[in-house]
Amino acid sequence: QKEVEQDPGPLSVPEGAIVSLNCTYSNSAFQYFMWYRQYSRKGPELLMYTYSSGNKEDGRFTAQVDKSSKYISLFIRDSQPSDSATYLCAMSVWSEGGSEKLVFGKGTKLTVNP
């Protein structure tokens, strides 16, 4: 079983739709959970960051973490064509030796159609 599973899509939705992006993971030691957004021909940029179970909201974006189910989600409300990008989930854990293990999902390609 891979440490992080993410459906690569592609996902196509109409403008204004609510988008749900998801990742599952197998390593219960993960402490930090991130969502990155990557536009075409650009590097990924950090979108959301959380380290606890529950919801974190930032504008139209909500990140949800369920540690008991090892499941994280990113919701986008009132999606816009400018949200069209690849969304990568990532999660990390720090070892006792002080090094970080950061694992990315494959990314889900989202297209929002006007």
Add this chain to the structure above:
Amino acid sequence: ETGVTQTPRHLVMGMTNKKSLKCEQHLGHNAMYWYKQSAKKPLELMFVYNFKEQTENNSVPSRFSPECPNSSHLFLHLHTLQPEDSALYLCASSQFPGELFFGEGSRLTVL
């Protein structure tokens, strides 16, 4: 300039060439990374430097050679690459766990 800057943005090289990728960060971060991004694969961590010291080498072939002369600059020296090494090479820096700031990447094509 701000953020993380990578040069060149595009590189085409033959299998016998030697080239280098350069990364510069203007964020004052302590850690710098090289990642490889290939189609339909997760980001692959190649090298990590903390305070100029290499802390991770993720079983990367020796034809990739990193260099970190100071905490703001990171190089990836390339020699005798294979066509399967064609990919987007991303540099990143960070100060806190999981909060990576990426450059725009260097698109490498090996003929």
